[in-house]
Amino acid sequence: MSEVDLPRRQAGPNPQHLLLSILGDFWPGSTAPIPGAALVALLQACGTTPDGARVAINRLVRREVLIRTRHGRTSRYHLSxxxxxxxxxxxxxxxxFGADSAEPGWDGTWILVTVAATTDQAARRSLRTRLRALGFGMLSDSVWIAPSTHRDAAVELAAASDVPVVVVHGTVVHPVTGGVLDTLTTWPMTEIRGDYEDFIAAHRPVIDRARRGEVSPDEAFGLRVRMTDHWRGLYRRDPGLPSEVLPPDWPRARAHEIFAELYDRLGPLAEFRCAQLVAPHTSPDTPPPRHYTIGDGFAALTDRIPRPR
Structure with missing residues (x-):
């Protein structure tokens, strides 16, 4: 199975992830090259040292996440x-993700993925990583489960897998109690709840200041990038279970409300500061940064994705 070698998530801000958040936020859908000095300046504004920024850029190049080109004596970089x-x-x-209006309808059924035994342990580990990333929980070493809303993703995964996989669709009943699946033991929901509560505690205090216009462009840029990176980590850890099988006080919706308001409110100031940071290092052919809001723009981007060859 061919995969992009993205850096693993770690506790706390990771310069590689911050740079991916910056490029994804302000140049989404673009493969236009940006000078390395501009990328270093952007990461410095998020609290990364110049040496740390250069190390992050070089590591992304080695992973083939960033592509390096030369323009005279200047190194430029763009996403693959x-x-x-x-x-x-x-x-x-x-x-x-997390907004009530975005939650897909669920019919109460589940998808089971059974993984065949194989001596190719690397392929098996890769498959497990992909299953977790898609929101599947592990019932046993070879059986994984997710709500039926994950069906299309499971079918695509099975078709591309180097390990034989069987996808089954149906209802799931606990063999002892006769009740429904216990989501708290199948997925690490206690840890995920704590992650959401940490996000809320970290970012809710900023909302009142943002509403009063007390956030500077410099602070807005750093806050928005770090918050987006934080949210992306939550999105990847949360299996996206339907509300019907979650506790009534599940904090995902509250966390998304905070994320959405801050993301949109900080956007114009963050774009302004981003443009200031890159201006000394870019040429007229470098596309300017542009902020998007959650309510617009992003869906339209999917119409102009550069397809990999």
Whole structure:
């Protein structure tokens, strides 16, 4: 199975992830090259040292996430087409994830994925990583489960997998109690709840200041980038279970309300500061940064994704 070698998520801001958030936020869908000095300046504004920024850029190049080109004596970088295609395709879902209006309807059934035994342990680990990323929970070493809303993703995964996979659709009943599946033991829901509560505690205090216009462009840029990176981590960890099988006080919707308001409110100031940061390092042919809001723009981007060859 061919995959983009994206950096693993770690606790706290990671310069590689911050740079991907910056490029995805202000140049989504673009493979236009940006000077390395501009990328360093953008990461510095998010709290990364110049040396740390250069290390992050070089690591992304080695992973083939960033492509390096030369323009005279200047190194320029752009996202690979595969990364752009995957990132832009997932933007509308990530940005609206957690909003009640974005939750797909669920019919109460589940998808089971059974994985055949194989001696290719690398392929098996890769498949497990993809299943977790798609929101599947592990019932046993070879059986994974997700709501039926994940059906299309499961079928695509099975078709592309190097390991034999069987996809089954149906109802699931606990063999002892006769009740429904216990989501708290199948997925790490206690940890995910804590992650959402940490997000709320970190970002809710900024809302009142943003409403009063007390956030500077410099602060708005750093806050928006770090918050988006934080949200992307939540989106990737949360299996996206339907509200019908979640506790009534599940904090995902509250966290999304905070994310959505701050993301949109901070956008114009963050774009202004982003343009200031890159201006000394760019040429007229460098596309200017542009902020998007959750309510507009992102869905339209999927119509102009550069397809990988």
């Amino acid at each position: 087409q595969a990364v752009v295609a995957g990132g832009v395709a997932g933007l509308p879902r990530m940005m609206t």
